[in-house]
Amino acid sequence: MSYNVNEKGYYGEFGGAFIPEMLYPNVEELRQNYLKVMNEPDFKAEFNQLLKDYVGRPSPLYFAKRLSEKYNTKIYLKREDLNHTGAHKINNTIGQILMAKRLGKTRIIAETGAGQHGVATATVCALMGLECIVYMGEIDIARQAPNVARMKMLGATVVPATSGSKTLKDATNEAIRDWISNPVNTHYIIGSVVGPHPYPDMVARFQSVVSEEIKSQLKTHEDTETPDHVIACVGGGSNAAGAYYHFLDDENVNLIAVEAAGHGVNSGESAATSVLGKMGIIHGSKTLLMQTNDGQITEPYSISAGLDYPGVGPMHAHLYASGRAEFIAITDDQAMNAGLELCKLEGIIPAIESSHALAVFEQKTFKPDAIVVVSLSGRGDKDLETYIKHFNL
Numbered sequence: 047m048s049y050n051v052n053e054k055g056y057y058g059e060f061g062g063a064f065i066p067e068m069l070y071p072n073v074e075e076l077r078q079n080y081l082k083v084m085n086e087p088d089f090k091a092e093f094n095q096l097l098k099d100y101v102g103r104p105s106p107l108y109f110a111k112r113l114s115e116k117y118n119t120k121i122y123l124k125r126e127d128l129n130h131t132g133a134h135k136i137n138n139t140i141g142q143i144l145m146a147k148r149l150g151k152t153r154i155i156a157e158t159g160a161g162q163h164g165v166a167t168a169t170v171c172a173l174m175g176l177e178c179i180v181y182m183g184e185i186d187i188a189r190q191a192p193n194v195a196r197m198k199m200l201g202a203t204v205v206p207a208t209s210g211s212k213t214l215k216d217a218t219n220e221a222i223r224d225w226i227s228n229p230v231n232t233h234y235i236i237g238s239v240v241g242p243h244p245y246p247d248m249v250a251r252f253q254s255v256v257s258e259e260i261k262s263q264l265k266t267h268e269d270t271e272t273p274d275h276v277i278a279c280v281g282g283g284s285n286a287a288g289a290y291y292h293f294l295d296d297e298n299v300n301l302i303a304v305e306a307a308g309h310g311v312n313s314g315e316s317a318a319t320s321v322l323g324k325m326g327i328i329h330g331s332k333t334l335l336m337q338t339n340d341g342q343i344t345e346p347y348s349i350s351a352g353l354d355y356p357g358v359g360p361m362h363a364h365l366y367a368s369g370r371a372e373f374i375a376i377t378d379d380q381a382m383n384a385g386l387e388l389c390k391l392e393g394i395i396p397a398i399e400s401s402h403a404l405a406v407f408e409q410k411t412f413k414p415d416a417i418v419v420v421s422l423s424g425r426g427d428k429d430l431e432t433y434i435k436h437f438n439l
């Protein structure tokens with residue numbers, strides 16, 4: 047079985063491009079060009095040079111000694127939190143801004159939840175001198191205020207999304223509306239492995255640098271290129287896709303996807319799509335989606351803005367349906383405790399999204415000699431307010 051996209055844009059039965067006719071020319075232009083452009087030597091050279099000199103790659107693969115001792119296994123953290131702008135999102139925005147330039151686009155739009163993708167997009171727009179408009183849910187604007195300020199400083203216009211749960215899904219709706227109204231000069235930089243084909247595949251390829259580096263870094267640390275387990279949180283699924291990419295076809299590598307259970311999977315306030323979702327269409331893609339019996343999207347909830355989404359990308363829906371990846375749901379409280387534990391044991395303040403991945407160690411036991419790589423997708427600066435409130439600090 048293949049876990050990569052097929053030529054029609056599907057992962058198993060998930061994926062495709064379910065878009066309004068008005069968007070067809072934009073998406074089709076991208077579909078026809080993305081692989082060609084990504085394979086051009088000039089494109090590769092510019093992408094790699096920016097990842098190295100601007101983002102600061104390769105990001106370290108850090109052996110977390112005290113955390114490993116506590117859980118009696120070998121834990122490595124892939125330090126995406128150390129990237130410029132503080133998360134893995136920048137890998138994708140660098141790739142997409144170069145793509146937009148090659149396609150002659152002058153105006154960039156994006157959606158954001160935690161604000162990390164918005165900041166990463168505003169950053170690359172400043173770098174390239176392009177106009178930038180970021181859509182963000184009103185609730186997320188309030189809970190991720192530092193990132194809103196950063197976007198504004200970087201010259202972006204932040205537009206609040208005021209419908210629905212006023213979070214990531216609603217911001218994405220607004221961005222799609224904008225794209226329909228501005229089809230010619232605008233590129234939509236989607237921030238995860240979601241949306242119509244070719245976005246999930248394009249974003250996964252830009253993020254695949256993460257597992258490419260894990261392979262060579264493990265060689266130095268452990269004299270093997272393959273970990274036993276790779277753990278990553280899943281909002282739309284881009285940090286997970288990047289961390290899994292080069293291990294997808296090696297079934298010896300156990301892939302663990304961590305979703306946000308919010309107040310509990312069955313509490314009615316959750317974002318655990320694999321447990322609660324059914325096949326449906328969201329934002330141009332056929333995938334697993336939290337919905338009512340008559341197909342209305344269920345409003346998601348998570349303390350973490352980046353995981354507060356009612357779907358997962360089609361790659362992850364396929365990884366779930368095929369049993370290739372193991373899915374674990376982590377509550378707000380479990381994630382927050384794991385985040386604080388990393389601060390105390392390793393001196394690293396993680397993003398709340400990444401804290402969900404770290405919480406797996408309380409739920410699951412690993413063999414003492416197992417090599418477990420955790421995607422530390424981002425740093426916790428943006429979340430200080432939430433940590434402070436949660437723990438009464």
Ligand SMILES: Cc1ncc(COP(=O)(O)O)c(C=O)c1O
Nearest residue numbers: 238281282283284285352399424
């Ligand atoms: C630090 C961090 N990790 C994870 C995510 C979730 O996104 P994805 O599933 O696409 O990696 C986000 C999204 O905003 C994020 O900011």
